[in-house]
Amino acid sequence: MTTSMTATIRERVARIETMPSVPAVFIPLLEMLNLPIENVKLDEVVKLVSYDNTIAAQCLRMAGSPLFGLAKSPESIKGAVISLGLRRVETILLTCCLGHAFPAKSLAVDPTAFWRHSLGCAMVCRKFSDKLGSADGDKAYMAGLLHDIGFLVSCIAFPKELGTALVLATKEQTPIDEAERTTMGFTHCDTGRALAEKWHLANDMVQVIAHHHDPEQSEAAQPLVALVHLSDLLCRMRGMGYGYYERRMVDWVGDPAWAILKKEYRDLDGMDLARFTFEMDEAIGEVFALVSAIFGGAIARN
Amino acid sequence: MITGTQIATTMPSPVKVGDPVDPIFRQIRDLVYKVCGIFQLEEKLYLMADACGRRMKQLSIRTLREYWDLLTTHSNREGEIRQLLNEVTIGETCLFRSPPQLDALRKVILPELVADRSRQITKRLRIWSAGCSTGEEPYTLAMNMLEESGHLLEGWTVEILATDLNDRSVETAKAGVYGDYALRATTDYFKRKYFSSFDDKKLQARPEVKKLITFSRLNLQDDSRMLFMKGMDLIFCCNVLIYFDGPSKAKVINHFFNNLNFGGYFFLGTSESLFKLNDKFHLVHFPGTIGYWKPSLKSGKL
Numbered sequence: 145m146t147t148s149m150t151a152t153i154r155e156r157v158a159r160i161e162t163m164p165s166v167p168a169v170f171i172p173l174l175e176m177l178n179l180p181i182e183n184v185k186l187d188e189v190v191k192l193v194s195y196d197n198t199i200a201a202q203c204l205r206m207a208g209s210p211l212f213g214l215a216k217s218p219e220s221i222k223g224a225v226i227s228l229g230l231r232r233v234e235t236i237l238l239t240c241c242l243g244h245a246f247p248a249k250s251l252a253v254d255p256t257a258f259w260r261h262s263l264g265c266a267m268v269c270r271k272f273s274d275k276l277g278s279a280d281g282d283k284a285y286m287a288g289l290l291h292d293i294g295f296l297v298s299c300i301a302f303p304k305e306l307g308t309a310l311v312l313a314t315k316e317q318t319p320i321d322e323a324e325r326t327t328m329g330f331t332h333c334d335t336g337r338a339l340a341e342k343w344h345l346a347n348d349m350v351q352v353i354a355h356h357h358d359p360e361q362s363e364a365a366q367p368l369v370a371l372v373h374l375s376d377l378l379c380r381m382r383g384m385g386y387g388y389y390e391r392r393m394v395d396w397v398g399d400p401a402w403a404i405l406k407k408e409y410r411d412l413d414g415m416d417l418a419r420f421t422f423e424m425d426e427a428i429g430e431v432f433a434l435v436s437a438i439f440g441g442a443i444a445r446n
Numbered sequence: 447m448i449t450g451t452q453i454a455t456t457m458p459s460p461v462k463v464g465d466p467v468d469p470i471f472r473q474i475r476d477l478v479y480k481v482c483g484i485f486q487l488e489e490k491l492y493l494m495a496d497a498c499g500r501r502m503k504q505l506s507i508r509t510l511r512e513y514w515d516l517l518t519t520h521s522n523r524e525g526e527i528r529q530l531l532n533e534v535t536i537g538e539t540c541l542f543r544s545p546p547q548l549d550a551l552r553k554v555i556l557p558e559l560v561a562d563r564s565r566q567i568t569k570r571l572r573i574w575s576a577g578c579s580t581g582e583e584p585y586t587l588a589m590n591m592l593e594e595s596g597h598l599l600e601g602w603t604v605e606i607l608a609t610d611l612n613d614r615s616v617e618t619a620k621a622g623v624y625g626d627y628a629l630r631a632t633t634d635y636f637k638r639k640y641f642s643s644f645d646d647k648k649l650q651a652r653p654e655v656k657k658l659i660t661f662s663r664l665n666l667q668d669d670s671r672m673l674f675m676k677g678m679d680l681i682f683c684c685n686v687l688i689y690f691d692g693p694s695k696a697k698v699i700n701h702f703f704n705n706l707n708f709g710g711y712f713f714l715g716t717s718e719s720l721f722k723l724n725d726k727f728h729l730v731h732f733p734g735t736i737g738y739w740k741p742s743l744k745s746g747k748l
Contacts, residue, residue, distance in 0.1 A: 382734065
């Protein structure tokens, strides 16, 4: 990508004052997520959520989903925080907030497909991270949730261009980022990066958003970027992609991302990929139900 | 032994989709996966519950706890696990059983193999349906290859080898006569194009379909014959490995690996896994299905 193109993207992203209809709690919430957990106060999170009834209700509905494994649905945000833990509730909140962030008149990306993919990827990232014995499942979840956020930006800043790229990807059954490169010369990773920097997201998230299609190019947090990369591919192969047939084969073990992860997790080769895939399939129905429950209203507005 | 307190002590009542299942069926599912490599999805656990009920009736076992003991501590436990799995998968076979596999074959694999071999003089494709039972799989493959004969496979020779241990199955397969149940997933297009009526209830595969297939009896454990099955591009072995114990399974898989050309593909049943049986194959994903790939020499990832 040329320097002038980067400048154009930055400029167009800068002109997006705020993401349309992003709930007021969104930015303070992101700031909180950047803080070390011991600096986050339970009461502040609860207060933040209580500003917005819709968000609070959605958050509770989501916390009660079987995906989070609570025996009983929490009755209050405070209850949810106590049962699920602060970080988990923060990521749930973020999911709900993002549900409102999609442009009201999307010309290109189907909001349902976008949320199914983002939420699905978030779930897979967390499961994958758990399988690896990593302590940072919630960070992986957030990375999965945010990785394609560039599409939101592109829908607003480059609606026609993105529309053309999606038509091409669907017609040729190729990955969207390839089609974006062909028709636009840049991708949702570039627009996502501009937004992530504007929002002052933590560098790990910036790297995930910018490099989930080429993890070996990321300047930091390579294992996290690699994990998101593989989870993204898996989602697209198991019915949680962008709603069209991608004519391709995905070889996890042969992927450079696998080599990156292997440096971090020595016994990666001992992972039962088949079973992981089957277990993931079991979560798909739940992800779809959640998307309707959480984002149904937001999507219906469009 | 069983842990947990909620073990049903009587015959399981028929479980309907959506009903919560007794946790013991999850343990049985895990046991079946460990021994046979076939994974029952959560949403299909009711089938497992039904099958347990039928086996218990046949064996006059009254409680699930007794049946669990039979599956785990009895000297013939592996035999019983296989019987149970048979009971679960009974009557599943039909033509066009796994559309995602066929899509992977026609949309991803064939274009790649054809491009790869475009410079070779002999344009020949060899496919092996190992454990073809009564022929549903080889006929399905043959029809799909014929569909490509005017396009991708123009000028190519396709040979399908279909083998089974059971003489009677092979004879039935040769006849190529199928009723409504076996043809339940076959579209009218394929029925009209590739079948003629056999009697007022059944259809018979046309000679041009049969011409592609060579049927023969073969024991996959017959090492001397297995050594001569060389030069395959694709091998399908769906729901057959369940009949072998661990070491024989690994040996059979090794034969399959050696008999495949570099860059060739191996397919199991949709919920089957090769985990711990072979580490030379790469588990690869296609949309909606898993396959195993013998890395090509040029990929350098052997």
